[in-house]
Amino acid sequence: MRKLSQGERHRVSFTLNGKTVSGWAEPRMLLTDFLRQELGETGTHVGCEHGVCGACTVRIDGDAVRACLCLAVQAEGRSVDTVEGLAEHDGPLSALQQAFRKHHALQCGYCTPGILMSLSDLFERTPHPDEDQLRDVVGGHLCRCTGYAGIMAAAREVAGEQGGGDAD
Amino acid sequence: MKPVNFDYYRPDTVDEALDLLAEHGEDARVIAGGQSLMALLNLRLAAPRALIDIAHLAELSYCRDSATHMVIGAAVTQAQLLAQPGLADAVPLLAQALPHVGHFQTRNRGTVCGSLAHGDPSSELPLCLATLEGAVVLRSKRGERVLKASDFQTGLLATAREPDELVVAARYPLKRPGAGYAFAEVARRHGDFAIVSLAAVAENGTLRLGVGGVADRPAARTWQVAPGEAPDDQLGDALNEFAWALGGEDDIHASARYRRDIVRKLGRTVLEEAATCAS
Numbered sequence: 001m002r003k004l005s006q007g008e009r010h011r012v013s014f015t016l017n018g019k020t021v022s023g024w025a026e027p028r029m030l031l032t033d034f035l036r037q038e039l040g041e042t043g044t045h046v047g048c049e050h051g052v053c054g055a056c057t058v059r060i061d062g063d064a065v066r067a068c069l070c071l072a073v074q075a076e077g078r079s080v081d082t083v084e085g086l087a088e089h090d091g092p093l094s095a096l097q098q099a100f101r102k103h104h105a106l107q108c109g110y111c112t113p114g115i116l117m118s119l120s121d122l123f124e125r126t127p128h129p130d131e132d133q134l135r136d137v138v139g140g141h142l143c144r145c146t147g148y149a150g151i152m153a154a155a156r157e158v159a160g161e162q163g164g165g166d167a168d
Numbered sequence: 169m170k171p172v173n174f175d176y177y178r179p180d181t182v183d184e185a186l187d188l189l190a191e192h193g194e195d196a197r198v199i200a201g202g203q204s205l206m207a208l209l210n211l212r213l214a215a216p217r218a219l220i221d222i223a224h225l226a227e228l229s230y231c232r233d234s235a236t237h238m239v240i241g242a243a244v245t246q247a248q249l250l251a252q253p254g255l256a257d258a259v260p261l262l263a264q265a266l267p268h269v270g271h272f273q274t275r276n277r278g279t280v281c282g283s284l285a286h287g288d289p290s291s292e293l294p295l296c297l298a299t300l301e302g303a304v305v306l307r308s309k310r311g312e313r314v315l316k317a318s319d320f321q322t323g324l325l326a327t328a329r330e331p332d333e334l335v336v337a338a339r340y341p342l343k344r345p346g347a348g349y350a351f352a353e354v355a356r357r358h359g360d361f362a363i364v365s366l367a368a369v370a371e372n373g374t375l376r377l378g379v380g381g382v383a384d385r386p387a388a389r390t391w392q393v394a395p396g397e398a399p400d401d402q403l404g405d406a407l408n409e410f411a412w413a414l415g416g417e418d419d420i421h422a423s424a425r426y427r428r429d430i431v432r433k434l435g436r437t438v439l440e441e442a443a444t445c446a447s
Contacts, residue, residue: 140271
């Protein structure tokens with residue numbers, strides 16, 4: 001059994017976007033704050049901090065989840081993916097990111113990293129999702145600019161193009 | 169906001185988790201998916217001194233059918249259950265209700281048993297358990313007991329779980345031959361907390377309706393339907409009586425009157441849908 005005492009900082013290590021990272025966290029530290037403040041990875045945004053808005057969505061072991069509803073210490077040993085990992089540094093944007101740019105799917109951009117991570121999970125599970133599946137996933141996010149039409153247009157384009165023709 | 173300070177425990181076995189619960193009792197909270205508890209912690213509505221993480225316990229990560237029930241371990245996520253092959257044949261009501269539970273992103277972490285232990289009155293999984301007359305398995309160092317859904321949830325975010333007990337599994341009754349099931353809910357946005365949620369079972373000349381989101385816990389009623397008889401008028405009266413008996417109140421999301429209307433109208437629709445599936 002492992003006990004991590006309150007008020008003390010504990011070493012937390014996991015794989016972030018394919019690279020091993022580590023930092024120090026009290027048991028109560030949220031994964032969002034660990035990513036941003038301890039690791040300096042500020043692509044993951046903090047919105048409501050109670051799981052409603054979706055701005056902080058990251059992928060843990062491939063699954064899109066709310067980073068604000070996860071403790072940093074719970075990510076120990078796991079594989080975490082954030083928006084920083086969608087494209088190589090200075091490399092071309094991913095197909096999903098390019099579609100977002102083309103369709104003006106981001107306005108202020110605050111909700112964008114979370115939506116990208118949710119959709120990247122969906123597209124890996126289901127290369128050609130239908131409209132209901134897209135809406136189900138995007139429905140887990142709030143865009144305060146209400147720019148959903150562009151977001152859905154970008155998502156539909158990727159859903160139609162991707163995968164090279166194999167059935168789901 | 170951020171959670172208060174707590175000691176974080178990651179037991180390696182259920183027995184270790186039970187030791188911790190026996191030691192810390194009311195000062196401890198159990199976390200599995202954390203999709204309800206983490207929000208409470210962040211808002212400081214919950215302030216435990218000890219947090220006991222059971223999410224990784226392989227002993228609790230199973231889903232299996234007994235002769236009469238699907239038994240779902242406490243580490244099984246809602247997404248895992250939804251992806252379970254044959255769920256729509258085994259427990260059709262769960263297959264219909266699960267897509268309404270939170271969002272894709274919260275189902276990936278949120279557990280079935282965690283939702284039951286949290287006991288939100290508008291939440292879908294406790295409603296399904298109450299409507300199907302399922303049960304919750306609780307374990308402590310003192311032993312194990314099985315509580316019927318109606319004995320388990322005692323009110324708003326309140327259950328009969330003792331402070332030293334761990335919810336180890338949920339038992340959802342399997343589909344019975346010839347029975348029909350239906351689910352529907354009204355929410356402002358898909359994935360939001362339901363204003364009213366409804367689950368129906370039609371079987372052997374009986375209709376059973378469960379309602380969530382109105383009373384302080386899910387409530388269900390069963391009515392006899394005479395074979396070959398059109399139940400229209402009687403059903404309308406029965407639904408009206410049930411809608412009033414639930415004692416809903418006005419709140420920021422909806423008026424009590426609107427909730428009664430949903431019970432009367434959507435209640436009839438889900439009962440008819442269940443009856444159609446049954447035949």
